[in-house]
Amino acid sequence: MKIFKFKLKNKLVFFNALTKTTIVTLLLILVPWIAGIITRQDTDNELVQKLDKVLALIESDGINNFVDQNAELKSFGSYNIIKAEFVSIEQLDVDTLIDEIQFSQRNIEEEIIDYRVLSYSIKKDGKTYLIEIGKSMEDIYKFEQKLKSYAVIFLIIILFLTLIIDLIFIQFLLKPLDKITKKLHNIKDPVNFDYSNIDSQTTDFVYLDQSINALMQKIEKAFINEREYIGNVSHELLTPISIIRTKLDNIMLSKSLSETDMIKIVEAKQTLHRLTNLVRTLLVMSRIENEEYLLNEKVNINQLIDEVINEINDKILFKGLSLERNESKTVFHFTGNKQLLFTMIYNIINNSIRYTEAGSITIISKVSKDSFILNITDTGIGMIPNQTEQIFLRHKSFGQGIDNYGIGLTLTKKIADYHKITISVNSEHKIGTSIILSFPSTKSDKV
Amino acid sequence: MRILIVEDEKDLANEIRDFLVGEQYNCDMAHTGHEASEMIAINPYDFILLDLGLPDYLGLDLLQEVKKYNPESYIIIITARNELEDKIKGLNSGADDYLSKPFSILELLSRIQAISRRKFGYKTSVIQFGDFNLDTIKKTLQYNNQIIELTAKEFKLLNYLVLNKNRVLDRMQLMEHVWGDFFEEDYDSNYIDVHIKNIRKKLLAYDPKQWIKTLRGVGYKFELTD
Numbered sequence: 001m002k003i004f005k006f007k008l009k010n011k012l013v014f015f016n017a018l019t020k021t022t023i024v025t026l027l028l029i030l031v032p033w034i035a036g037i038i039t040r041q042d043t044d045n046e047l048v049q050k051l052d053k054v055l056a057l058i059e060s061d062g063i064n065n066f067v068d069q070n071a072e073l074k075s076f077g078s079y080n081i082i083k084a085e086f087v088s089i090e091q092l093d094v095d096t097l098i099d100e101i102q103f104s105q106r107n108i109e110e111e112i113i114d115y116r117v118l119s120y121s122i123k124k125d126g127k128t129y130l131i132e133i134g135k136s137m138e139d140i141y142k143f144e145q146k147l148k149s150y151a152v153i154f155l156i157i158i159l160f161l162t163l164i165i166d167l168i169f170i171q172f173l174l175k176p177l178d179k180i181t182k183k184l185h186n187i188k189d190p191v192n193f194d195y196s197n198i199d200s201q202t203t204d205f206v207y208l209d210q211s212i213n214a215l216m217q218k219i220e221k222a223f224i225n226e227r228e229y230i231g232n233v234s235h236e237l238l239t240p241i242s243i244i245r246t247k248l249d250n251i252m253l254s255k256s257l258s259e260t261d262m263i264k265i266v267e268a269k270q271t272l273h274r275l276t277n278l279v280r281t282l283l284v285m286s287r288i289e290n291e292e293y294l295l296n297e298k299v300n301i302n303q304l305i306d307e308v309i310n311e312i313n314d315k316i317l318f319k320g321l322s323l324e325r326n327e328s329k330t331v332f333h334f335t336g337n338k339q340l341l342f343t344m345i346y347n348i349i350n351n352s353i354r355y356t357e358a359g360s361i362t363i364i365s366k367v368s369k370d371s372f373i374l375n376i377t378d379t380g381i382g383m384i385p386n387q388t389e390q391i392f393l394r395h396k397s398f399g400q401g402i403d404n405y406g407i408g409l410t411l412t413k414k415i416a417d418y419h420k421i422t423i424s425v426n427s428e429h430k431i432g433t434s435i436i437l438s439f440p441s442t443k444s445d446k447v
Numbered sequence: 448m449r450i451l452i453v454e455d456e457k458d459l460a461n462e463i464r465d466f467l468v469g470e471q472y473n474c475d476m477a478h479t480g481h482e483a484s485e486m487i488a489i490n491p492y493d494f495i496l497l498d499l500g501l502p503d504y505l506g507l508d509l510l511q512e513v514k515k516y517n518p519e520s521y522i523i524i525i526t527a528r529n530e531l532e533d534k535i536k537g538l539n540s541g542a543d544d545y546l547s548k549p550f551s552i553l554e555l556l557s558r559i560q561a562i563s564r565r566k567f568g569y570k571t572s573v574i575q576f577g578d579f580n581l582d583t584i585k586k587t588l589q590y591n592n593q594i595i596e597l598t599a600k601e602f603k604l605l606n607y608l609v610l611n612k613n614r615v616l617d618r619m620q621l622m623e624h625v626w627g628d629f630f631e632e633d634y635d636s637n638y639i640d641v642h643i644k645n646i647r648k649k650l651l652a653y654d655p656k657q658w659i660k661t662l663r664g665v666g667y668k669f670e671l672t673d
Binding site: 235238239241242243244245246247249250252253259262263266269270272273276311314315318 | 456458459462463465466469527548549550551552553600614615617618619620626637638641642662664665666
């Protein structure tokens with residue numbers, strides 16, 4: 001099952017909306033019901049008060065004043081013209097006690113009307129009379145209806161108003177959190193972290209922000225230390241290497257040196273040279289990591305490829321390989337560091353030559369809408385899939401009897417990354433390897 | 448010729464001095480920027496080898512002082528910072544050449560000689576061996592006025608061998624001279640053998656003498672008795 005992920009802000013708004021809607025729905029059901037109960041109670045109280053008045057009148061004026069004892073129908077009735085209320089007194093034949101309030105329909109002048117009726121029996125002069133006081137329900141129903149519709153409108157308005165207020169408030173409240181997330185999103189390098197404190201009155205956020213800042217500071221420090229360390233170490237190593245180198249050179253010049261001693265010294269120099277290369281490469285890599293190289297030269301890549309070929313062509317010839325070139329005629333300019341770009345292309349071609357015993361090196365380039373693609377293919381030993389992923393890692397190479405202490409490809413990858421050039425590898429074991437460089441083109445690069 | 452070596456590493460300065468003295472140069476040494484500053488103000492020098500990474504002085508400031516007190520002298524910058532930007536900055540500030548550590552002292556010598564030839568106004572600088580004439584300024588090789596076609600790298604190699612005649616040059620020194628700092632691992636030095644083979648072939652077409660001697664496992668030596 002897929003679980004959807006939401007931002008805290010959205011979750012809070014959603015939850016709020018849900019609870020509010022539930023409450024409002026509940027209220028919409030309850031309000032008319034409660035209103036009904038209250039109005040009924042009011043009506044009943046009114047009826048009871050009126051009964052008291054009627055009873056008081058009977059007490060003072062006597063029952064006969066209402067009920068004509070001589071009449072055939074021993075009853076009294078009174079209602080107002082709009083039939084909203086009525087009072088009736090009639091003599092009962094049976095001797096029962098009645099005291100109740102109920103809904104009932106009455107026919108008054110051929111009109112059937114819903115009434116709330118209070119029925120009450122009294123004994124007077126040995127006879128039982130039933131007093132009924134009614135109040136028309138029509139008004140009550142109308143009132144209830146009105147109350148219901150008002151309540152609905154009112155509640156819906158309240159619902160929307162509170163939701164909007166909530167939304168604004170949550171937005172405002174969580175703004176610092178947004179800023180913190182944004183800050184974390186934008187980290188590409190601890191060195192570029194934005195250390196400005198966020199503005200918030202919420203202590204939790206302030207604390208969170210401060211903690212992140214403090215942590216980032218620690219990471220940045222460790223980062224810079226490591227970079228500087230490599231840089232300094234490399235730099236410091238070159239001076240002692242230089243001393244040894246000069247001493248060995250001087251010994252070589254000595255006339256009294258035997259041939260075997262000379263061979264030993266040359267071997268020592270070779271080892272020293274390996275060390276020098278390692279240190280120099282580390283130095284360049286640490287400079288790239290420190291972003292010490294300016295990427296501000298406009299480099300003609302077509303011309304740069306020519307320069308590399310010019311430098312490396314002898315190796316291709318001496319190894320008996322053929323060089324095939326199928327390059328774009330369109331001039332492509334790329335803004336970067338020429339020395340580094342040269343090293344990158346040189347290393348790739350050099351590596352192709354190194355691992356190719358027979359066949360060809362093919363260089364293909366083409367300009368597309370938003371990039372310049374350079375493809376360098378050899379017919380060399382190739383790689384098994386597992387190796388393809390590892391060739392750009394430090395200290396991985398696949399020498400088969402050939403020296404394998406190159407960190408040249410690691411440097412190549414670093415240079416490509418530094419210039420935002422994507423580099424990919426296609427390789428088939430014993431068939432060959434293709435390295436594909438994709439230079440992004442920006443408006444300023446096009447001529 | 449008088450050379451001032453400005454290098455805070457005494458050991459390295461001594462080695463360079465020993466070598467240059469052997470090559471018949473007069474050498475002074477300064478181990479700090481202040482020492483160098485004083486010496487530059489007092490003495491006239493033909494060459495100043497200047498380490499840019501002095502602990503007590505900005506190398507480029509020292510360069511300015513040289514331009515002020517020793518305007519006639521030539522400056523070769525030495526630094527452990529193998530950077531093109533430093534090189535450009537140094538050359539723009541008036542340095543004549545640039546070497547990054549570690550460098551071969553033979554390379555240093557060849558730079559000094561090249562600057563000398565350039566600056567002291569030699570119109571031609573022809574080295575003779577047998578009936579061959581090697582012109583280091585025009586970069587040509589002739590055999591009895593007949594031009595022998597050499598590639599740029601072949602010429603550079605032969606020139607270097609001839610300049611260091613009777614001296615054993617190992618493959619790495621040759622590689623360094625021809626390829627600069629590009630060359631990486633020592634497997635590359637096999638290419639030197641191919642170049643030497645080609646040069647020999649071209650020389651043999653005119654003269655049966657083996658001018659370039661192979662020292663197995665070491666390198667090559669150009670033999671020329673005066």
